[in-house]
Structure formats: C-alpha cells, structure tokens
Amino acid sequence: MALNSRTPTGPLAEKWDRCLDQLQLIGPNRKPKFRVIIVGSGLAGASAAATLGELGYKVDCFCFQDSPRRAHSIAAQGGINAAKNYRNDGDSIHRLFYDTIKGGDFRSREANVYRLAQVSGNIIDQCVAQGVPFAREYGGYLDNRSFGGALVSRTFYARGQTGQQLLLGAYGALSRQIHHGKVRMHSRYEMLELVVEQGVAKGIITRNLVTGEIERHAAHAVVLASGGYSNVFNLTTNAAGCNVTATYRAWRKGAFFANPCFTQIHPTCTPLNHPQQSKLTLMSESLRNHGRIWVPLRVGDERPPQEIPESERDYYLERKYPAYGNLSPRDIASRAAKEVCDEGRGVGAMKRSVYLDFDDAIHELGSDAIASHYGNLFQIYHQITAEDPYKVPMRIYPAPHYTMGGLWVDYHLMSNLPGLFVIGEANFSDHGANRLGASALMQGLADGYFILPQTLGHYLAQQKSGPVANNSEAFRASEAEAIEKIARLQAIKGRTSVASLHRELGEIMWNYCGMSRTASGLQQALTEIEALKEKFWSSACVCGDSNNLSQSLERGGRVADFLEFATLMCRDALTREESCGGHFREEYQNEGEAARNDRDFAHVAAWEFCGDEIPPLRHQEPLLFETVTPSVRSYK
Amino acid sequence: MNFTFRIWRQRTAADKGQLVAYPVSDISSDLSFLEVIDTINETLSSRGEETIAFDMDCREGICGACSLVINGQPHGPEKETTTCQLYMRHFSDGETITVEPYRADSFPVIRDLVVDRSPLERIIQAGGYISVHTGEAGDANATLIPKHQAELAFEAASCIGCGACVAACPNASAMLFVAAKVTQLALLPQGQPERLHRVIRMAETMDHEGFGNCSNHYLCAEACPKEIPISLIARLNREFLAAALVGQEFLEPPHHSVHHE
Incomplete structure (x- = not known):
C-alpha cells in the first residue's frame, strides 16, 4: 500500500501557505454541527481542544487524570524553541528547521519540520498573550538562552518549569471553552477502543474510571493526543500513568504505527537506588557543562569516590571522545554509561549509576559560582538521594524520556484512517530518529494551536454535518471488545502483581531494545516477551470490581497493551538495519560511530496490524530531501 | 526500617x-x-x-x-x-x-485516599484565564513586563492545584488557590481588561462550591508545597474590594452588546 503524505508541491518555504490556501473552509453557522473527540489534555490536546472550541466546533476532550492540568507535559523543564531572532544572532526559520531535521538524523519529513519552524514564533506570541510568565530581562523584554548545543539563543523558558507554565496557559484556554459550553471535559476517563466503520474513524469506547461504566462516544473526527510510550521501559522519567493504550488500540483498528523503535534516552537522570524504585527523575543536561563523568577503573572497586585516586578513575567520555568529552551527544553519553555499568564498573548500591563530579569545577570556580548555575538542581538531587553534590559526586544514570515514534500521519496530521488525527508526541512526524532539545513543547503546541485546527476543518468540510449515531455494528463490536478485555483480565485471578510484571517487561526492553541493540538480542527479547505475556495472562493479579474506581484494573489493561506493543518495537528495531539517532544497532557502526544507511533506510517504517496470529506488515514512506543534504555526524 | x-x-x-x-x-x-x-x-x-x-x-x-x-x-x-x-x-x-x-x-x-477535587476546576473555568483566541496575539515583545513583576507573576503561577491549602484550612477555604491565579493575572498587563470581572467571578464560584472563608489561620501557606505566600490572600482581598467598589452593574457589559448564538 502506498502511503500518501499529501505534502504540497512547490518550494519548501511556500508549502504550508499553499496548503492553507487550498483547504476547504466551513462557515461559522455550520461549525457547531460537527463534533470532535480529543483524547488527551497535554500541550497538544488542550491547545487543540481550546482552539477548536473557539472556532465553534463541539468538542469532547478526555483525560485519565482527575484534571486536564495534570497531563505529563507539565513536567517538561528546559524550554521551547522559536525562530524569533530576538537576539540578532543570525537565527531564522530555515536554521531552526535545519537544526531540527539534522538533530533527527534525517529521518523526518522535510515539509513537516519546516512548517514547525514556521509557526514556532506564533506559539510564543500566543502564550505571552495568555499570561505565560516567561523569563524576562531588566528592560522587560523576553529572555532567551542557547540550549542543547545550539549556536543561537532561541529557547524561551520559565525557570525550570516551562512545560508547567505552557500547559497552564493551554489549560486556561481550555477552561474558558468549557465555561462557554464549547468543550465537554471528561476527566478520569480512559479510551479503550477506537471505533472504525468501513475504514473511517467514527468514535471511541471509554471507561469512566470512577463508575467503571463503558461508554460509546461518536464524532465526526477523532484526535489522539495521548502522548508517548516510554513507560514500556517501566523505569522512566514519564509520569506513572503515561501509556500506549490509545495509540496501540488505534493501531489494532488499522492505523499505521511509524518508527516505534525510535526512542530517546536521556543521559542525566537520577540513579537507580533500590529494586522498588518507581521513577527516575530528569536532571538538566546542562550539568554536564561543569561536571566530569567517571567510574572506577577496576571492577569491584568498592571504595567511596573520595578515596579513589585520579590514576584509578576512568573518565570514559573524555577518553573515548576527546573532542566533546563530557558534552558528547545524548545517545553517545547514554550508551557509554550503560556500557561501563554492564562491565560491572557502575557505582551505587545497585551498581547502576556513574559519577558526575563537580570537584574540579568547585575548586576552579568556587562553590558559589556552581550554586548560581545549578543550586536548584543540586537541591532536587539532595532531596531525592540524601547526598550532597557539593561534597560527594552526583550519581546519574540514563533513562527513557521521549518517544519519537508514533502513529503515522500525513502532512494534515491525519492517519491513514480518514477521520483519525494524531498530534503531539503520539504521532511520529517531526523528530525523526532523535529529538532536539526544547522542541517537544514546540511541536505539541504547533500541532494543537496552529496546524490541526486548519487541516481538521478541511476534512470536516467534506463530511455530512449533524447528529452522529453510536448504535452501529462497529460501535457494538468495539464495545464488546473492551468489555471482553476487562473480563479476561479479571478472570486471571492470579497472585503476581501487575507492577512486578511491568518491571520484568522493562528489564527486557532496557536490555535488548534500549540504547544499544543487536539482531540476536532483539530475537531474544521477542522470545522473552512471548513468555512474559503467557505469565501475565496466567498469573497476573487484577483484582477489584469493574464498576468502581479500580487502579489495579487500569494498570492491568495498560501493561497488557505494553506487552503486545513491545513486540512491535522489537520487530521495528530488528528490521531497521542501520544506526541512526537514538537507534544504535551494534552491527552497524564505524568504530563506535553510528553508521546510518541512507541508501536502504531513508524511509519511515509504517507498520500495519494484520491480526494476532499474523506478523504485522511493514510499509515504507520514502523520505525525499529536496532542500537539505543529509550529512553525517562525527564526534570523535 | x-x-x-x-x-x-x-x-x-x-x-x-x-x-x-x-x-x-x-x-x-x-x-x-x-x-x-x-x-x-x-x-x-x-x-x-x-x-x-x-x-x-x-x-x-x-x-x-x-x-x-x-x-x-x-x-x-x-x-x-x-x-x-x-x-x-x-x-x-x-x-x-x-x-x-x-x-x-x-x-x-x-x-480510599482518592478525593474529587473538581470544584477547583470550576473556579478556574469561571475566569482564571485571559480571554484570547488562538491567532489574535501580537508580537510577544510588543508588551514589556518589568523583570520583577514577571517574577512575582511566575511565583504565583507556580501553584500546582493540589488542594493542600483547602485540606489544611479549618474552614476548608480555597482562598490561597484563588489568590494565586488572581495575583498572577492581575500583575500582568495582559490581565488588566478582565481584572475586576475575573476576581468577582472566581470568588463567587468559590463560595458557590462550598469552600469556607479565610479567618487567618495561615495553615494553607504552611502546607503549600510550592511556597505560595500568605500575602497573596491579602492581595486577593484588595482585588475583590476594588472590584466590589466598582459594582456589579458596571462590570457586566450592557445587554444589547451580548451576542447569543
């Protein structure tokens, strides 16, 4: 099947305008006759729901949390990029576009990324108008900083809480539309199934998490803004509730899943301290500007760090990558940390962390200077670990943080199923094989405020307006599936906690489908996942009633989906026989450098579900670079 | 242990x-x-x-x-x-x-330990925002905001809506929560057009949802995990008083200008 990306023709800089000029419009009187479902209320979902409500559509927005304000976008720290060139340092839309597509190791669609850079400035304008308190300078103008190795200062920020402030801005806009009756908010609701009639998305099946009621919701279009799937690894920087269920269930109903193996692992997170640990917290990457990363030279060196002399320390990043040293890119730094820990040279109680040492920087610059840079981060670290980084080296470990893969969408952000749109982290489109810092917030808001509200209107203009029915055979069948899955979960009546099964899945994925992958490891993972699935369906304890709040049932359903989805990730990683971005296949390297293969893999892999017993089909969307020439990076 | x-x-x-x-x-x-x-x-x-x-x-x-x-x-x-x-x-x-x-x-x-905090949602829905449609905004640097004022607004905006202030208060008052949002928007130039109207609507909704009033126990600020200062309640009272002095009839738009769908 040929995938039509509906990318407009013409010069790159004119594509979005050309597209906008050709979109069909809907008159203001007709808009209220269309109903749109949005699943998720993070930056993408909340901004889309608010904007569609403002335009006059009837919107139903769903989130599993008790309030839309709690979506995990709230935890994003760093900042948001925009090509404003306020600093007069040579930034432009083209440069932001180029940095983003290069950061993605040339595995994303040129036209989509260019459009993202084009609307980036509007996002900042919008957020400021909403009252988002970005950092400012003494003159009252907005402050910018350089982020993630960028040569220009284009990142806007609100201390270390940029995600929180942007989400609260979108939440305010959403709340206003709820107040005006344009958006119906369904909090503590989870989407269990997508309803597809003759290849067209018609609605969703949900569970009311408080009453347990299974409900049918019909609409003229369904928008998934349900975030990423990092939690397949169990221990991540994501919130506990983040899950793949909405996108995975849509995949089973025919939506293609693109590049599921593209995940991002962040090198500087809090360490693993004990087996019951439920969470790894992101520590800003900026720490690597002054900290030196090392482990003991010798396996089994149990001495405290202060007692290990210089000659017995291995500053492995400085040794292996002398040019970039401790500032080597995220994927290289992450991989190297796992390697030394796998060799048995990791530190800490679980031997799963490496030192990030500020001793030299404190001697050179003084602890006041270090405090002015990192005071807040040192405090967070101290709170979590009870160790004082001014006195003993910090311990860090990499953790899954973001997923670039997601449901396949075309230039209109519509999946291959008409009527199903996918925005934010849930789609695959803009970050290729690796996401550039400060671009996730940008993408979520670009999709929700500025892109989807235009392209969705074009789709709706071609549909019949008016009431939508939820009594078709497709609704009945999807509802039956959802009910049957709950019944199956409850029928297991085992004694193994879902949490421990999730931990086991996380171990498998971390070891074989994490930052360094091999064909044999991935085969091994596929075998182990099958066994774990059997263990889950024969011994999991999913107790509690289905007609009441049951967190055990919620997690059981999510982990069951992660188990199946994990197989798809491994298959994708197995068939992508190259190393690119965050995807490193050990067989494809030049002495440690990722060896990308543009001849055979300059394409998007879009997977089609073919049934439980039949392997999924892998389709390809070739990536054509009309404007940029894919370059090869070297950090040696 | x-x-x-x-x-x-x-x-x-x-x-x-x-x-x-x-x-x-x-x-x-x-x-x-x-x-x-x-x-x-x-x-x-x-x-x-x-x-x-x-x-x-x-x-x-x-x-x-x-x-x-x-x-x-x-x-x-x-x-x-x-x-x-x-x-x-x-x-x-x-x-x-x-x-x-x-x-x-x-x-x-x-x-068990799960409670329904949706009344806080309805307080925000009543006016805890600036009414701006997507696309209307002018250039972000066209509005200058003194650094000090932006930082005060940021501190008020750091409320996470957890509801600890309500749980700590013997009157189950939500005034610290309301004060944080009212302060953030009252400090910013973008928040001025709706300033008086906003505080009245949010305060009325707070009463309507059954939250109590502040009688100066200060336990809300003690419990706040984000250090929202108690002084914001004083600001909320001043904002409310200013709006009340103007009077409801001058806050509502004249009837003929309201568009109904």
Whole structure:
C-alpha cells in the first residue's frame, strides 16, 4: 500500500501557505454541527481542544487524570524553541528547521519540520498573550538562552518549569471553552477502543474510571493526543500513568504505527537506588557543562569516590571522545554509561549509576559560582538521594524520556484512517530518529494551536454535518471488545502483581531494545516477551470490581497493551538495519560511530496490524530531501 | 526500617470508611513514601486483595495529582514538599504513620485516599484565564513586563492545584488557590481588561462550591508545597474590594452588546 503524505508541491518555504490556501473552509453557522473527540489534555490536546472550541466546533476532550492540568507535559523543564531572532544572532526559520531535521538524523519529513519552524514564533506570541510568565530581562523584554548545543539563543523558558507554565496557559484556554459550553471535559476517563466503520474513524469506547461504566462516544473526527510510550521501559522519567493504550488500540483498528523503535534516552537522570524504585527523575543536561563523568577503573572497586585516586578513575567520555568529552551527544553519553555499568564498573548500591563530579569545577570556580548555575538542581538531587553534590559526586544514570515514534500521519496530521488525527508526541512526524532539545513543547503546541485546527476543518468540510449515531455494528463490536478485555483480565485471578510484571517487561526492553541493540538480542527479547505475556495472562493479579474506581484494573489493561506493543518495537528495531539517532544497532557502526544507511533506510517504517496470529506488515514512506543534504555526524 | 501504616480504606463514596493497619518491614530509607504504598499494594495483590487507591502521576512534585494527609498534615511533615517527594528517611524507624484522604466538604472521597477535587476546576473555568483566541496575539515583545513583576507573576503561577491549602484550612477555604491565579493575572498587563470581572467571578464560584472563608489561620501557606505566600490572600482581598467598589452593574457589559448564538 502506498502511503500518501499529501505534502504540497512547490518550494519548501511556500508549502504550508499553499496548503492553507487550498483547504476547504466551513462557515461559522455550520461549525457547531460537527463534533470532535480529543483524547488527551497535554500541550497538544488542550491547545487543540481550546482552539477548536473557539472556532465553534463541539468538542469532547478526555483525560485519565482527575484534571486536564495534570497531563505529563507539565513536567517538561528546559524550554521551547522559536525562530524569533530576538537576539540578532543570525537565527531564522530555515536554521531552526535545519537544526531540527539534522538533530533527527534525517529521518523526518522535510515539509513537516519546516512548517514547525514556521509557526514556532506564533506559539510564543500566543502564550505571552495568555499570561505565560516567561523569563524576562531588566528592560522587560523576553529572555532567551542557547540550549542543547545550539549556536543561537532561541529557547524561551520559565525557570525550570516551562512545560508547567505552557500547559497552564493551554489549560486556561481550555477552561474558558468549557465555561462557554464549547468543550465537554471528561476527566478520569480512559479510551479503550477506537471505533472504525468501513475504514473511517467514527468514535471511541471509554471507561469512566470512577463508575467503571463503558461508554460509546461518536464524532465526526477523532484526535489522539495521548502522548508517548516510554513507560514500556517501566523505569522512566514519564509520569506513572503515561501509556500506549490509545495509540496501540488505534493501531489494532488499522492505523499505521511509524518508527516505534525510535526512542530517546536521556543521559542525566537520577540513579537507580533500590529494586522498588518507581521513577527516575530528569536532571538538566546542562550539568554536564561543569561536571566530569567517571567510574572506577577496576571492577569491584568498592571504595567511596573520595578515596579513589585520579590514576584509578576512568573518565570514559573524555577518553573515548576527546573532542566533546563530557558534552558528547545524548545517545553517545547514554550508551557509554550503560556500557561501563554492564562491565560491572557502575557505582551505587545497585551498581547502576556513574559519577558526575563537580570537584574540579568547585575548586576552579568556587562553590558559589556552581550554586548560581545549578543550586536548584543540586537541591532536587539532595532531596531525592540524601547526598550532597557539593561534597560527594552526583550519581546519574540514563533513562527513557521521549518517544519519537508514533502513529503515522500525513502532512494534515491525519492517519491513514480518514477521520483519525494524531498530534503531539503520539504521532511520529517531526523528530525523526532523535529529538532536539526544547522542541517537544514546540511541536505539541504547533500541532494543537496552529496546524490541526486548519487541516481538521478541511476534512470536516467534506463530511455530512449533524447528529452522529453510536448504535452501529462497529460501535457494538468495539464495545464488546473492551468489555471482553476487562473480563479476561479479571478472570486471571492470579497472585503476581501487575507492577512486578511491568518491571520484568522493562528489564527486557532496557536490555535488548534500549540504547544499544543487536539482531540476536532483539530475537531474544521477542522470545522473552512471548513468555512474559503467557505469565501475565496466567498469573497476573487484577483484582477489584469493574464498576468502581479500580487502579489495579487500569494498570492491568495498560501493561497488557505494553506487552503486545513491545513486540512491535522489537520487530521495528530488528528490521531497521542501520544506526541512526537514538537507534544504535551494534552491527552497524564505524568504530563506535553510528553508521546510518541512507541508501536502504531513508524511509519511515509504517507498520500495519494484520491480526494476532499474523506478523504485522511493514510499509515504507520514502523520505525525499529536496532542500537539505543529509550529512553525517562525527564526534570523535 | 519498619513502620506501621494506618491507611484509610473506603470502598465507595457512600460507604463508611475506616483506618486499616498495614505493617511494613525491611524498607530502605531511600524508598519514597508512595513507593511504600506501592509495596503494600504488591503484598495485597499477592494475596488477591484489592489494592489501596491513591492519586499520583508525575512523582516529581509538579503535576499536583498526589494528595494525602499524613499524620494530620497535607503532604506530610516536610516543608515545601509534595507527598511524592517524601522519603522514608524523613520518618523514624518503628513509627506508626496515619494516612488519610483530604478532609473537606467540597472534596468528597471517591475511594480510599482518592478525593474529587473538581470544584477547583470550576473556579478556574469561571475566569482564571485571559480571554484570547488562538491567532489574535501580537508580537510577544510588543508588551514589556518589568523583570520583577514577571517574577512575582511566575511565583504565583507556580501553584500546582493540589488542594493542600483547602485540606489544611479549618474552614476548608480555597482562598490561597484563588489568590494565586488572581495575583498572577492581575500583575500582568495582559490581565488588566478582565481584572475586576475575573476576581468577582472566581470568588463567587468559590463560595458557590462550598469552600469556607479565610479567618487567618495561615495553615494553607504552611502546607503549600510550592511556597505560595500568605500575602497573596491579602492581595486577593484588595482585588475583590476594588472590584466590589466598582459594582456589579458596571462590570457586566450592557445587554444589547451580548451576542447569543
């Protein structure tokens, strides 16, 4: 099947305008006759729901949390990029576009990324108008900083809480539309199934998490803004509730899943301290500007760090990558940390962390200077670990943080199923094989405020307006599936906690489908996942009633989906026989450098579900670079 | 470390709940408070029993989902800390720890430790925003905001909506929560056109949802994990007074200018 990306023709800089000029419009009187479902209320979902409500559509927005304000976008720290060139340092839309597509190791669609850079400035304008308190300078103008190795200062920020402030801005806009009756908010609701009639998305099946009621919701279009799937690894920087269920269930109903193996692992997170640990917290990457990363030279060196002399320390990043040293890119730094820990040279109680040492920087610059840079981060670290980084080296470990893969969408952000749109982290489109810092917030808001509200209107203009029915055979069948899955979960009546099964899945994925992958490891993972699935369906304890709040049932359903989805990730990683971005296949390297293969893999892999017993089909969307020439990076 | 957790169990909103004791032993002091409840839940699972329901999500103190009253204090004994950021090293070995849901008429219990905080949503819906459509905004640097003022607005905006202020207050007042949003928007030039109207609508909704009034106990600011200062309540009162002086009839637009769909 040929995938039509509906990318407009013409010069790159004119594509979005050309597209906008050709979109069909809907008159203001007709808009209220269309109903749109949005699943998720993070930056993408909340901004889309608010904007569609403002335009006059009837919107139903769903989130599993008790309030839309709690979506995990709230935890994003760093900042948001925009090509404003306020600093007069040579930034432009083209440069932001180029940095983003290069950061993605040339595995994303040129036209989509260019459009993202084009609307980036509007996002900042919008957020400021909403009252988002970005950092400012003494003159009252907005402050910018350089982020993630960028040569220009284009990142806007609100201390270390940029995600929180942007989400609260979108939440305010959403709340206003709820107040005006344009958006119906369904909090503590989870989407269990997508309803597809003759290849067209018609609605969703949900569970009311408080009453347990299974409900049918019909609409003229369904928008998934349900975030990423990092939690397949169990221990991540994501919130506990983040899950793949909405996108995975849509995949089973025919939506293609693109590049599921593209995940991002962040090198500087809090360490693993004990087996019951439920969470790894992101520590800003900026720490690597002054900290030196090392482990003991010798396996089994149990001495405290202060007692290990210089000659017995291995500053492995400085040794292996002398040019970039401790500032080597995220994927290289992450991989190297796992390697030394796998060799048995990791530190800490679980031997799963490496030192990030500020001793030299404190001697050179003084602890006041270090405090002015990192005071807040040192405090967070101290709170979590009870160790004082001014006195003993910090311990860090990499953790899954973001997923670039997601449901396949075309230039209109519509999946291959008409009527199903996918925005934010849930789609695959803009970050290729690796996401550039400060671009996730940008993408979520670009999709929700500025892109989807235009392209969705074009789709709706071609549909019949008016009431939508939820009594078709497709609704009945999807509802039956959802009910049957709950019944199956409850029928297991085992004694193994879902949490421990999730931990086991996380171990498998971390070891074989994490930052360094091999064909044999991935085969091994596929075998182990099958066994774990059997263990889950024969011994999991999913107790509690289905007609009441049951967190055990919620997690059981999510982990069951992660188990199946994990197989798809491994298959994708197995068939992508190259190393690119965050995807490193050990067989494809030049002495440690990722060896990308543009001849055979300059394409998007879009997977089609073919049934439980039949392997999924892998389709390809070739990536054509009309404007940029894919370059090869070297950090040696 | 060893502890006895006395945890509130209540099957449904209508049921009468009770405290149930759960002993936990050989716990590392590095465990977070919620990880101990996870551990208890794993034990319950291994016995085929229903797990303890509690709200949480990000586990890094920013989403505001976690709640709990721990030994009588919302978010527990540590200052400026959410429940998810509490660690067992903050407690003494052998201690009995009582864990209850937020207690406030406006926050009915849904199950066990989970309460319904949706009244806070409706307060924001009543006016906790600036009315701007997507696309209307002018250039971001066209509006200058003094750094000091932007930082004060930021501090007020750092409220995570967890509701600890309500749970801590003997009157179950939501005034600190309302004050934080009113202050943020009143400090910014973009917030001026709706300033008077906003405070009235939010305060009225707060009353309507059954929250009590402030009688200066200051426990809200004590419990706030984000250090929202008590002085914001004074500002809220001033904002409200200013709006009340103008009078309702001058705040509502004249009837003929209202468009109905």
